[in-house]
Amino acid sequence: MPAVVTTRRRRLFGLLVLAVLLLCAVAASISLGSRLLPLHTVWDALTCPGGLPLSCPAQGTAEQIVRELRLPRTGLALITGLALGMAGALIQGYTRNPLADAGLLGINAGAAFLAALSIHLLALTSAAQFIWFAFAGALLAGAVVFGVSSLGGGKASPLSLVLAGAAVTAFLQAMTNVVVLLDSSALDAYRFWVVGDVAGHDVSVFWQVLPFLIAGAILAVIAGPGLNLLQLGDDVALGLGVNLGRTRALGLTAVVLLAGGATAAVGPIAFLGLIVPHLARSITGPDYRWLLPYSGVIGAITLLIADTAGRLIAPPGEIQAGVTLAALGAPFFILLVRRRKLVSL
Template sequence: MTILGTVRRRRLSGLLALTALLLFAALASVAIGTRSLSPGVVYDAVYHGLTCQGGPFSCATESTAEDIVRGLRLPRTALALTTGLALGIAGALIQGYTRNPLADAGLLGLNAGAAFLAALSMYLFAFTTPAQYIWFAFAGALVAGLAVFGASSVGAGKASPLSLVLAGAAVTAFLQAMTNAVVLLDPAALDAYRFWVVGSVGGRDAAVLWQVLPFLAIGLLLAVIASPGLNLLSLGDDVARGLGVNIGRSRALGLAAIVLLSGAATAAVGPIAFIGLVVPHLARMITGPDFRWLVPYSGLIGGLLLLIADIVGRVIARPGELEVGVMLAALGAPFFIAFVRRRKLVSL
């Protein structure tokens, strides 16, 4: 067997192993909580939901356990899995297009845009639940992404990695100031904003998942299409252009994927920075710089870490829970510092 064949087989084996771990974590997320449920009870609740006419989230329940599984934990687990996958993939794309190993959705102003319009909707319309302000948060991320891409293209007529970072920093600073002004005007808006900005998959029903799922699916498709071209862009614009890559179209495609994935995930669960920041480096240690493998690995690792953090947050604070954003920050910051100090931060 050739060296390339061995590497490919190892990478495929890694994908299968991560998929198995992800499924196990999803099952654990459904079973573990304030009230732990046995595998048999979980299976009966899920099976009854799948065989009923209305689907797993809408049919009538026959017991408290079924209500817990299908009404609370299945939507929560599905939302954690999909948003973790989206944030992991978006982080890999962002670091690739900006050529910055410390880049995440916050660097391009996406989190700040989502936060501003979410806070503004809470102030103007007294929205208090995620299902009410999710569309405003997504629109804010979309507008911020367009503003960053447009500002970075002014002058030279094309967006470079450096201009993207500078434009993102400027847009982020402006939107953060506007958000602070809004939340300070109204205590009620501040309370609702604090619930969203901490980052959580709790308190969201299945409607939130269905609202963002189409955007996540389109963003995932665009990410798959953009990944091969990103390998050539990582060699430099001049080299990529010489190899026949349309720089503007390739970068626009990737940024569209980033906006859809990060915007939809952030709108649903709030800004969660650790996934997009560190997950690509963990994936890159396994796959190397090839984005055709880096993107799916980042997605699977992102979903796995978000599920694990959510489970741990439920276990250590019973009968309450710690929000997943808090858990990832508490566990992720020391890990990332140690990661960098040991010089295992793989170069782009």
């Protein structure tokens, strides 16, 4: 019992430390950029907009930068990073595959395909308009991957899931390329979205995706205890009273809401869902009751840092957060494969 209490206190302390780091990342995201804004100026812009210039020296351009540009951008990075981190942990848990994420299992490609198709057929131009299509694409892609991996009466093994996900992803990417090449207007809207970036989005996008990401996060937390039992094997979990179908359906719904909503808002963000759960697992261990909140907070911190770093690397221009994360994620992916000896030459 003392060991359990000590472990719980250590994990709670870890969450507190991460919360402090998250606040620091939020502050840096709002204050840093092509124009450096001191924290007191940011505070003035947030607490007394439209006030007298003497009492609120942040009036004018600085206030516009904070309230109209950086605050919506920071909020979007916060919620989408949290969503992608939790979605990655769920996918790795349900597939029992340390190399699984929303991109490898076709969910991002499904969301991207229907987003591009809706842009082409319905002349939609913003994430707020095609979010439902992205959700539908994520759901269909996930269902197809799990269905194909279970063909022949077999179970969806980690290897079959990855192979099916690679095949579905390749097919959907090809279909997406056909759509954007047929329609120049769809290409213009899609190529900005597909890079994966939290910049350039209206604040309405934040409010559009927020309810779905909150719902997905709640479902993910509810699914945590059942996911712990599934790690013991289907037979043991069934003997302990777990409804396998309902538990997996709950987890898949959470993944679709989290990964589909985040992808619809900011585009596909590569490697975030792969890297973050491993970082969280090194702190919490395999207990998904703690792994999921840790993955969410670390995901938010990671995306905020990547977005902020992208503004500082090549001023006055910017490097998109998706590009920054891909540059960091690819070496991590290779290191992970070699350390776990999943391949041999």
